Amino acid sequence: MSYLPYAVAAWLCLVGLAGVATSKNLVHLAVCLTVTQSSSYVLLLTVGYVDHGKAPIFKGVELGTPAVDPVVQALTLTDIVVSVVVVALILALALDAHRLSGTVDPDRIADISG
Amino acid sequence: MSRRVRVALLAPALLVLGTLFAWAIAGLPAFGDYRGPYGYVLNRIVVPLRHTTNVVMATTFDVRGIDTMGEEFILYASVIGVTLLLRDESGARRAERRTRRLRSDAVRLVGVVLVGVGLLVGLWLVAFGYVTPGGGFPGGVVLAGAILVLYLIGSHRDYRPFRNEHLLDPLEGIGAGGYVVTGLAALVTGLAFLTNLFGFGTTGTLASGGSIGILNAAAGIAVAIAMLLLFAEFLETYVVPLEPEDVQS
Amino acid sequence: MMLLATLAPLQAVVFALVAIGAPLVVLTRDPLRQALVNGIYGVTLVCLFVVLQAPDPALSMLVVSGIAYPLVILAAVARVRGERRRPKETKDE
Numbered sequence: 175m176s177y178l179p180y181a182v183a184a185w186l187c188l189v190g191l192a193g194v195a196t197s198k199n200l201v202h203l204a205v206c207l208t209v210t211q212s213s214s215y216v217l218l219l220t221v222g223y224v225d226h227g228k229a230p231i232f233k234g235v236e237l238g239t240p241a242v243d244p245v246v247q248a249l250t251l252t253d254i255v256v257s258v259v260v261v262a263l264i265l266a267l268a269l270d271a272h273r274l275s276g277t278v279d280p281d282r283i284a285d286i287s288g
Numbered sequence: 289m290s291r292r293v294r295v296a297l298l299a300p301a302l303l304v305l306g307t308l309f310a311w312a313i314a315g316l317p318a319f320g321d322y323r324g325p326y327g328y329v330l331n332r333i334v335v336p337l338r339h340t341t342n343v344v345m346a347t348t349f350d351v352r353g354i355d356t357m358g359e360e361f362i363l364y365a366s367v368i369g370v371t372l373l374l375r376d377e378s379g380a381r382r383a384e385r386r387t388r389r390l391r392s393d394a395v396r397l398v399g400v401v402l403v404g405v406g407l408l409v410g411l412w413l414v415a416f417g418y419v420t421p422g423g424g425f426p427g428g429v430v431l432a433g434a435i436l437v438l439y440l441i442g443s444h445r446d447y448r449p450f451r452n453e454h455l456l457d458p459l460e461g462i463g464a465g466g467y468v469v470t471g472l473a474a475l476v477t478g479l480a481f482l483t484n485l486f487g488f489g490t491t492g493t494l495a496s497g498g499s500i501g502i503l504n505a506a507a508g509i510a511v512a513i514a515m516l517l518l519f520a521e522f523l524e525t526y527v528v529p530l531e532p533e534d535v536q537s
Numbered sequence: 538m539m540l541l542a543t544l545a546p547l548q549a550v551v552f553a554l555v556a557i558g559a560p561l562v563v564l565t566r567d568p569l570r571q572a573l574v575n576g577i578y579g580v581t582l583v584c585l586f587v588v589l590q591a592p593d594p595a596l597s598m599l600v601v602s603g604i605a606y607p608l609v610i611l612a613a614v615a616r617v618r619g620e621r622r623r624p625k626e627t628k629d630e
Binding site (some may be wrong): 177180191192195198206221223225226227228230233237241242243246248254259260266267269270281 | 290291294295298302305306309310313314316318319320321322324326327330331332334335336341342343344345346347348351352355356358362363366367369370373374420421423425426427428511514517518521522527
Binding site for chain 1 (some may be wrong): 556562567571601
């Protein structure tokens with residue numbers, strides 16, 4: 175039971191990858207990639223969770239109160255914002271491919287360039 | 289690789305990957321049974337050492353400040369990539385841009401309120417980032433969103449100053465450059481790069497954390513401008529619906 | 538917050554919501570609908586971060602899935618469709 179949260183993270187990763195591999199649209203593919211990336215957030219926060227721990231914010235909270243790991247939260251925080259620009263870059267590449275080949279279907283793009 | 293081959297390869301690949309995941313998970317400590325020392329250490333030492341009540345922000349901008357600098361440059365690099373990929377087309381079409389004016393006053397009123405609220409919330413998130421949850425990263429996105437609403441309720445022309453390179457580029461420079469300069473300032477005084485060398489102030493107030501506040505503001509500016517440039521590049525051509533009736537009106 | 542920390546069933550429910558949301562995002566093949574489903578999935582992630590005592594990532598995820606992702610995805614969809622509907626002949630107007 176206590177391993178299920180990690181399994182959710184693994185599940186998100188696999189589902190996202192399956193979506194990427196079976197995608198018929200590059201925009202759809204980019205969104206599937208964000209699902210894969212969301213597994214990293216879930217894994218990081220799950221690993222850093224402390225039973226009955228509180229958020230690592232000590233405004234009006236006594237020092238020494240059990241709190242969850244702030245390091246993984248810092249990693250997740252920047253990860254989320256950076257993921258936006260990365261998705262934007264992938265979408266820009268998709269639009270560029272669309273401009274050159276007139277399609278967003280990865281299979282048909284491959285046909286045209288090959 | 290054809291679609292069928294790809295799907296056929298996918299099933300065993302996912303199976304293997306899933307098995308590896310299961311194996312890895314079996315070796316992890318149970319959920320909630322945190323073993324690492326860093327979380328405990330940071331939660332204990334950050335407030336006395338740095339006087340910031342948000343330990344996550346202190347971690348982001350002080351303990352692993354140099355990583356965050358790297359992430360800011362990822363923002364930079366990606367925005368440059370998007371701009372390069374989308375720019376040539378938008379340049380060709382700039383002449384024919386027409387905007388559908390927003391005619392509903394009620395929508396515009398809601399928009400005006402949203403701009404105000406958005407700017408306020410964004411600035412509040414950035415400013416108090418190291419006291420309460422928030423910080424430059426989410427705050428910057430909210431700020432960019434609020435400025436974008438300005439574009440939505442006004443005509444496209446009103447938005448143009450915000451994507452004017454002469455205004456945005458220096459700001460983006462302040463965002464990323466300010467971060468590096470704060471780091472270099474520590475080097476000048478003979479300490480290591482990004483050493484927190486300002487006074488730490490009073491715990492739980494805005495005047496706390498030393499250089500964390502400066503780096504937080506720099507990150508807020510960098511994120512807001514990066515998002516704005518990104519939105520602008522994507523919307524640049526989107527706002528060319530150019531139905532024939534639009535051209536005539 | 539104090540209450541949430543002790544509520545393991547709540548965490549289980551939110552984990553389940555996230556696990557259900559991900560395949561829904563992937564299986565929605567139309568990018569326009571997918572942008573919407575992805576937003577809902579983002580909200581379930583926000584809930585998850587809150588029950589995992591991570592307010593900073595929750596805020597980050599909230600603004601990203603509420604503002605940034607939809608905007609970038611919708612703009613991309615609109616551009617792909619716009620170009621498809623309106624082929625090259627408008628260039629020389």
